[in-house]
Amino acid sequence: MASYPGQEMNTKDSASPRFDLIELFFFAYRDFTGDPDVLLDELGFGRAHHRVLHFVHRNPGIRVSDLLDILKITKQSLARVLKQLVDDDFICQEPGALDRRQRLLYTTEKGAELCARLSKLQTQRINKAISLMPDCSDEIIRQFLYLMIDENERSEVAHLITKQTD
Template identity: 50%
Template structure:
């Protein structure tokens, strides 16, 4: 495997270097999601449930439409996910305060507990990687991840993340 120090070299844009970066991303994602997948499996939930719990937990009162915009899944898929989370007692829906047609989403106490358990696993993994990489590498990593977000959405996403 290529020494990570070689990434400072302008040749890092070669096809083989790009392929290695993509593969690292796949492997990292696999291992980053393993712990949460195991926790969610106990409830018969998957990664879509995880993402919903994450964004509802970080944005109490988020509307279904807003969640759809973040997750970029079909209404039908989100409906299945939310139905399971509501029926399981992890999420509650409330009629919108300004627009009664809206459904606002909140984690229940049980949902908050599950979301905290999942987050703790991932935070520990990220914290360890940050410690091993050092501050300069973390800053570069964040720039790379931000660069992977579609440009028209990047400012909105970065503002949303920074506000939390």
């Protein structure tokens, strides 16, 4: 888009900030992530554990380095929560069949069950919202959230979310 004189319709020299969406996004995400907290707390876990459990469950046999790539945290950060999840038997590790340096990650039955309970809470909130909206909404929302992701990461995310777990 080129800039040229007389282009602006506004008296201001830039578009108005979208405070409505900025704030709605903030509050919506807060409450969305708040649902699982109660359950996690009972087990002595936090949101970091939730994220690890979730992405391991969704990507069975994932390599540690690939998990780090999804979460965008350091291996030292991951190590702490992963150790707890393994110690408490929510996640298990197996050496890779082809490359035995790898410790491929899987949820245990216990881990899968917790994951299911957590995602059920979040799904309930999502479904309740969508049930009150027009028919086309589901796809619109997906499209919006997808376009809010950094352009260079979209294809990776697209690949992730199209996996089937259940």
